[in-house]
Amino acid sequence: MRRGRLEAFSDGVLAIIITIMVLEMKVPHEASFAALRPLLPVFLSYALSFVYLGIYWNNHHHLLHAASRVTGGILWANLHLLFWLSLVPFATHWMGETRFAPAPTAVYGLVLLLAAFAYWILQGRILGAEGCDSALAAALGRDLKGKISQALYLVAVGVAFVQPWVAWAVYVGVALLWLVPDRRIERALAAGDGGAHGG
Amino acid sequence: MRRGRLEAFSDGVLAIIITIMVLEMKVPHEASFAALRPLLPVFLSYALSFVYLGIYWNNHHHLLHAASRVTGGILWANLHLLFWLSLVPFATHWMGETRFAPAPTAVYGLVLLLAAFAYWILQGRILGAEGCDSALAAALGRDLKGKISQALYLVAVGVAFVQPWVAWAVYVGVALLWLVPDRRIERALAAGDGGAHGG
Amino acid sequence: MRRGRLEAFSDGVLAIIITIMVLEMKVPHEASFAALRPLLPVFLSYALSFVYLGIYWNNHHHLLHAASRVTGGILWANLHLLFWLSLVPFATHWMGETRFAPAPTAVYGLVLLLAAFAYWILQGRILGAEGCDSALAAALGRDLKGKISQALYLVAVGVAFVQPWVAWAVYVGVALLWLVPDRRIERALAAGDGGAHGG
Amino acid sequence: MRRGRLEAFSDGVLAIIITIMVLEMKVPHEASFAALRPLLPVFLSYALSFVYLGIYWNNHHHLLHAASRVTGGILWANLHLLFWLSLVPFATHWMGETRFAPAPTAVYGLVLLLAAFAYWILQGRILGAEGCDSALAAALGRDLKGKISQALYLVAVGVAFVQPWVAWAVYVGVALLWLVPDRRIERALAAGDGGAHGG
Numbered sequence: 087m088r089r090g091r092l093e094a095f096s097d098g099v100l101a102i103i104i105t106i107m108v109l110e111m112k113v114p115h116e117a118s119f120a121a122l123r124p125l126l127p128v129f130l131s132y133a134l135s136f137v138y139l140g141i142y143w144n145n146h147h148h149l150l151h152a153a154s155r156v157t158g159g160i161l162w163a164n165l166h167l168l169f170w171l172s173l174v175p176f177a178t179h180w181m182g183e184t185r186f187a188p189a190p191t192a193v194y195g196l197v198l199l200l201a202a203f204a205y206w207i208l209q210g211r212i213l214g215a216e217g218c219d220s221a222l223a224a225a226l227g228r229d230l231k232g233k234i235s236q237a238l239y240l241v242a243v244g245v246a247f248v249q250p251w252v253a254w255a256v257y258v259g260v261a262l263l264w265l266v267p268d269r270r271i272e273r274a275l276a277a278g279d280g281g282a283h284g285g
Numbered sequence: 286m287r288r289g290r291l292e293a294f295s296d297g298v299l300a301i302i303i304t305i306m307v308l309e310m311k312v313p314h315e316a317s318f319a320a321l322r323p324l325l326p327v328f329l330s331y332a333l334s335f336v337y338l339g340i341y342w343n344n345h346h347h348l349l350h351a352a353s354r355v356t357g358g359i360l361w362a363n364l365h366l367l368f369w370l371s372l373v374p375f376a377t378h379w380m381g382e383t384r385f386a387p388a389p390t391a392v393y394g395l396v397l398l399l400a401a402f403a404y405w406i407l408q409g410r411i412l413g414a415e416g417c418d419s420a421l422a423a424a425l426g427r428d429l430k431g432k433i434s435q436a437l438y439l440v441a442v443g444v445a446f447v448q449p450w451v452a453w454a455v456y457v458g459v460a461l462l463w464l465v466p467d468r469r470i471e472r473a474l475a476a477g478d479g480g481a482h483g484g
Numbered sequence: 485m486r487r488g489r490l491e492a493f494s495d496g497v498l499a500i501i502i503t504i505m506v507l508e509m510k511v512p513h514e515a516s517f518a519a520l521r522p523l524l525p526v527f528l529s530y531a532l533s534f535v536y537l538g539i540y541w542n543n544h545h546h547l548l549h550a551a552s553r554v555t556g557g558i559l560w561a562n563l564h565l566l567f568w569l570s571l572v573p574f575a576t577h578w579m580g581e582t583r584f585a586p587a588p589t590a591v592y593g594l595v596l597l598l599a600a601f602a603y604w605i606l607q608g609r610i611l612g613a614e615g616c617d618s619a620l621a622a623a624l625g626r627d628l629k630g631k632i633s634q635a636l637y638l639v640a641v642g643v644a645f646v647q648p649w650v651a652w653a654v655y656v657g658v659a660l661l662w663l664v665p666d667r668r669i670e671r672a673l674a675a676g677d678g679g680a681h682g683g
Numbered sequence: 684m685r686r687g688r689l690e691a692f693s694d695g696v697l698a699i700i701i702t703i704m705v706l707e708m709k710v711p712h713e714a715s716f717a718a719l720r721p722l723l724p725v726f727l728s729y730a731l732s733f734v735y736l737g738i739y740w741n742n743h744h745h746l747l748h749a750a751s752r753v754t755g756g757i758l759w760a761n762l763h764l765l766f767w768l769s770l771v772p773f774a775t776h777w778m779g780e781t782r783f784a785p786a787p788t789a790v791y792g793l794v795l796l797l798a799a800f801a802y803w804i805l806q807g808r809i810l811g812a813e814g815c816d817s818a819l820a821a822a823l824g825r826d827l828k829g830k831i832s833q834a835l836y837l838v839a840v841g842v843a844f845v846q847p848w849v850a851w852a853v854y855v856g857v858a859l860l861w862l863v864p865d866r867r868i869e870r871a872l873a874a875g876d877g878g879a880h881g882g
Binding site: 491492495496498499500502503504506507509511512513514515516517519520531534538541542545549663 | 685688691692695696698699700703706707755758759762765766769770772773776777780781784785786787790
Binding site: 093094097098100101102104105106108109111113114115116117118119121122133136140143144147151265 | 287290293294297298301302305308309357360361364367368371372374375378379382383386387388389392
């Protein structure tokens with residue numbers, strides 16, 4: 087039951103974050119298609135952040151599914167993750183408004199990096215509570231995808247100062263990498279269940 | 286249980302979308318009824334979009350009720366639907382502010398069309414997971430109402446450039462068409478349950 | 485289960501409405517207590533509307549608790565109620581900003597009247613589905629409190645044009661009348677349960 | 684079940700409050716890191732309030748977990764708590780925008796004090812419903828942490844007029860005091876369960 091409320095609260099926060107971003111797309115005063123053109127970078131940033139938050143929601147969903155109990159440490163690691171995710175609308179809007187200028191593009195990557203780091207901490211807390219020989223531990227393995235993402239964010243933050251569009255391409259690339267939900271956990275848990283039932 | 290969290294997240298996003306639209310109705314500075322008159326088109330747009338989002342919530346409710354399991358494809362098809370629906374407040378506000386000018390009225394129809402298309406994809410994903418001989422497949426049949434709506438949106442987008450008010454009348458008409466929740470699914474599932482129980 | 489999702493969606497919308505009202509209280513630029521004084525009518529309006537939405541949430545909670553099944557008509561009657569409640573922040577803000585000027589104070593009462601009317605329709609739909617000899621029907625009886633509230637709102641709307649503060653006092657009075665949750669339903673249902681168990 | 688809906692509504696309101704605060708961090712028009720510097724006090728205020736709302740969510744979670752039944756008094760005590768918490772974004776923003784000026788820093792403490800007082804009332808209501816010899820009563824004991832917090836807020840409100848930064852340090856200190864969730868309840872309930880199961 088405690089997990090249920092943790093999920094409900096996280097869902098609420100993620101649903102709000104994903105939705106308030108669209109409030110930043112200010113309606114143009116003119117009634118022409120040309121008036122929409124300056125909004126294009128804002129729209130593209132919004133779409134990318136929507137996908138990122140969708141990815142976090144999906145993976146968070148799978149991760150918590152694997153948590154059989156919720157400790158105080160997990161609660162706070164979860165809030166820590168939500169804190170960095172709550173800054174995504176700010177970074178998204180700044181990057182869009184300035185049409186992918188260097189500093190905002192770097193800040194966007196920094197927020198993604200800190201969120202990825204917070205996710206990694208949350209994952210570690212849940213792993214710690216579940217044990218090293220749990221289905222989750224087996225599912226995550228060496229967590230290559232997580233490590234590669236963090237490395238790529240770091241590279242993109244640096245590249246943003248030279249070529250912001252390259253950094254942006256990296257953000258899109260990492261999103262594509264994760265678009266597939268973390269089936270490893272799902273599969274391993276299913277296998278674990280199967281084993282438990284079969285055994 | 287997975288479906289439960291998908292529903293909770295979708296409910297959260299839909300509840301926020303339906304509510305933030307009202308934030309766009311800026312309070313007039315004067316304290317007279319005359320000051321409310323310029324808000325009339327904004328109010329009418331809000332009321333129409335409220336009804337549309339209510340329709341989506343109702344039908345989404347019935348559709349997910351028919352999904353016995355949730356795959357990764359369904360999760361993403363659902364997020365895709367929420368993405369287009371999240372643009373409804375923007376289109377609503379633009380159309381209202383410009384008093385149903387051609388371009389914004391066409392964009393409003395385009396957003397409705399893309400949301401309807403996303404709903405159709407989600408429906409297809411759930412049908413794919415349930416199977417062609419499922420109760421849902423029987424309930425939807427040839428999905429005439431869905432196809433007619435999409436055709437009407439397409440027509441309205443074109444008409445908006447010539448006579449925006451005709452396009453608006455079409456949007457109102459399609460909403461009336463859907464105001465009745467999708468009882469086909471409900472009925473067929475009830476029948477299916479009855480059959481299962483009776484047989 | 486269907487009722488669960490209806491409650492969750494309604495809770496989401498009510499939670500958002502109750503919270504976004506506070507966004508209208510704009511932070512003063514000066515850092516003195518004197519700068520807070522012009523906000524006083526806005527704050528008072530906010531507090532009153534918070535109480536009203538709390539009352540609606542409480543009574544809605546009891547009412548849906550009594551609904552053993554959810555029909556399409558109930559779904560739409562519920563959305564209709566949420567529509568008028570979603571206009572409360574607008575009316576609240578307008579009334580507060582104009583320091584209880586006649587027209588905004590009348591509009592506030594009108595929104596409350598329409599919400600009360602929508603609640604009455606929802607109640608009728610649920611009664612219709614439950615039957616005239618249900619515990620709910622017995623609990624509501626002649627629904628005197630509901631009828632008195634609607635009459636008082638109507639009077640206040642008229643009075644607002646002459647003496648807005650009297651209208652405001654009426655709104656506060658009706659809120660106090662309802663501050664006690666609708667125990668009639670609770671009690672009657674408990675009695676009904678007792679009877680069912682005892683019999 | 685009633686408790687479930689109370690938790691869901693509270694979670695919704697808390698999730699919205701915690702998230703809308705970030706909307707107040709206005710995106711700078713310039714695309715440089717220097718443009719972020721004036722936002723630092725706003726960011727620090729946001730981070731502190733995020734932690735406070737996280738603490739309230741955690742403790743609220745534990746407290747309601749201990750409530751075996753929900754009375755009308757508990758419902759209203761809960762709404763009363765949510766009312767003061769809903770003013771946190773306003774106070775946070777004002778304090779941040781004015782760079783921790785005396786009056787806004789005092790108002791921030793006042794809002795925290797009133798929220799703490801409302802939490803204390805809610806706690807009393809739940810204790811009253813559970814009884815003096817309940818696990819919750821034993822867990823809370825003399826509630827020293829609660830009393831110290833309220834005293835510290837009171838001191839900080841006074842100090843804010845002389846040295847706002849000292850008041851801010853007190854707010855941070857109280858947050859650190861509470862960062863550990865209220866394990867007393869958790870432990871005592873676990874012990875109570877153990878006893879019940881063991882006996």
